[in-house]
Amino acid sequence: MNRTLPEMLHCLNSVGNLLAGNCTDMTVLDRQRARLKWQQEQLQQEEQQQQQDGYFNGSDQLNGIFFNPAQAGQFPGFQGLVGGVSVIGDTTANRPVKPDPSLENGWSELDRFEMSGIGFGSSATGLANGPGFQMTGAISRTSSSPPTVAPLTPEVKSRESFSPEKTSSAAGRESFKKRKADKVNNTKGVQEDDSREKRAKGSAEEGDSKITEQNSPKNNNTNANNRESSADTSKENSKASEVQKPDYIHVRARRGQATDSHSLAERVRREKISERMKYLQDLVPGCNKITGKAGMLDEIINYVQSLQRQVEFLSMKLAAVNPRLDFNIDDLFAKEMFPACAGAGGFQTLGMSAEMSNSPYLQFNPAQQVVSCGGLEMGMNSHDMGLRRTISAPVSIPETFLDTSCYTQIQPPTTWDSELQNLYSTEFNQGRSSIPFSSQPFTGSIEASNLKMEM
Amino acid sequence: MTNSPKGFTLNNADSCRVKFARRFLRSLIEIKTRQTNYNNNLSSSPSSSSEIRRRSERIKLKAYSSMAHAVGPRKAWTRALLLKLHNRAKRHRFRTRKRSSLAMVLKKKRVFRVKNHANFYKPAAERGNYSVLNSDEKTEKLRELVPGGKAMDICSLLEETAHFIKCLAMQVQVMHEIADQLSN
Secondary structure: OOOHHHHHHHHHHHHHHHOOOOHHHOOHHHHHHHHHHHHHHHHHHHHHOOHHHHHHHHHHHHHHHHHOHHHHHHOHHHHHHHHHHHHHHHHHHHOOOOOOOOOOOOOOHHHHHHHHHHHHHHHHHHHHHOOOHHHHHHHHOOOOOOOOOOOOOOOOOOOOOOOOOOOOHHHHHHHHHHHHHHHHHOOOOOOHHHHHOOOOHHHHOOOHHHHHHHOHHHHHHHHHHHHHHHHHHHHHOOOOOOOOOOOOOOOOOOOOOOOOHHHHHHHHHHHHHHHHHHHHHHHOOOOOOOOOHHHHHHHHHHHHHHHHHHHHHHHHHHHHOOOOOOOOHHHHHHHHHHHHHHHHHHHHHHOHHHHHHHHHHHOHHHHHHHHHHHHHHHHHOOHHHHHHHHHOHHHHHHHHHOOOOOOOOOOOHHHHHHHHHHHHHHHHHHOOOOOOOOOOOOOHHHHHHHHHHOO | OOOOOOOOOOOHHHHHHHHHHHHHHHHHHHHHHHHHHHHHHOOOOOOOHHHHHHHHHHHHHHHHHHHHHHHOOOOHHHHHHHHHHHHHHHHHHHHHOOOOOHHHHHHHHHHHHHHHOOOOOOOHHHHOOOOHHHHOHHHHHHHHHOOOHHHOOHHHHHHHHHHHHHHHHHHHHHHHHHHHHHHO
């Protein structure tokens, strides 16, 4: 650090010469040049040493000196040094400016330079005072403009680094915070997480300015990152808009969500899947309480398996039934139509309202009897016995009713079955008389879903 | 839901159901006549358990086939089902060395094979879908259940499952009614 002192002082002198008169008399260009020169010298020196650490230590030392006036007092020879160092510390401290979140734009060199003017002004006062501990006050008050330099607004604290990057102040602020974080953690790997923390303005006084300079090679990468992060935040803060149904082109991002194409497509896909799952939930009875894809999938699988089992049992039943001798086309036609009329007849007797509410279950009730009967019997008896039992289903219904799964029902199947059988018999006796073609009750559930489904 | 108890309202579901019923009954008649002929020719007992089992399996296959035909080849699962049935019949016929016009039908159906098995040999994750549901254990089970499910992504699988469930339910209902009818 001692090596830097003479150079600093030299630079200071040059600037001080420029500052001989009023601070405001300096042209912007002059100030800029002097400052740049000073910065470059600073850069060189710091790059020679171990960059951050040495400097930080130096600044710490400086601060230590500042904040321990007792110690400073112990070394009378130090006073001058302290004073000189205090100048440097002052300038260094004053140069960068506190991170002012209100500053959203990049401030020009002019501002920075005026800051340095402030610094010099206060350093002048510090020199006049002598002891370093008075500088602390000055340092702590760097944000407020000293009385000599009136026109300066307190907000002129640009922390942007030196020349080349004109990043947005958000980025600059973030980079600044990153430097501070670097300083605190004393590592170079601290990235944007730290930069996102909102640190108090007042805490960013000392020494951070220098850090911005030395990290110039790093700054390019980090600034790019900062730009991205600020872009993200700006996108996040954009007005919320609903996701349109995509015609493969137009999908808008919702508020607070990622906006890259992959996640958009994924989100569309997820919504499609959830829509289909909801539709399935309506189809499969007894799924209202279940939430979540896993449970729903389980239910769906169980339901499909039960339906397939029912088909198998029914086919077994049909295979076992004895062929009727009057099995001709007329009967065929009648049977073909019977679902419609039988449903109408049977349901009219039972009452439409009850039927409507139970329509999803109805199709399973009779089938379930068969299934449960068959299930009971198949396991226990021989094949023939089982089949005979299944045919005489109505007898064993009360027993098997307890065995029903969740798909079965509210309606007592016995009455419906008997009604149906009555109807069939009457219909067959009559042949094919006027058969109302209402298929409404039977297609209740299926039709409703068909209306939705058929495209 | 249409409220016309007396009118003739044929919509998609109805026509589907009627078609299925008609086909199924015809195949049932065919099987039954075969059974009666068999019984008439032989003097054995009318129904032995193995015969019943065989017949029931045939009936089941016929039920699925008539269902698939009734719906038509506009759904992926029906195409897959028809293909499977035809393959099975072809193998069966080949075993029994019966030449039939199935070859003609199969030539027509070959197109579907290419379409259905485009993605078949790729694992689920590689098909370009990033959904977690794609390679789930339950999803695999569902794929096995639904005909043609192995070649679909989860989105179309769910859609096909919904339609399949509807048709299965309708099939069960009609079959039950027929069974009731016949057992009276």
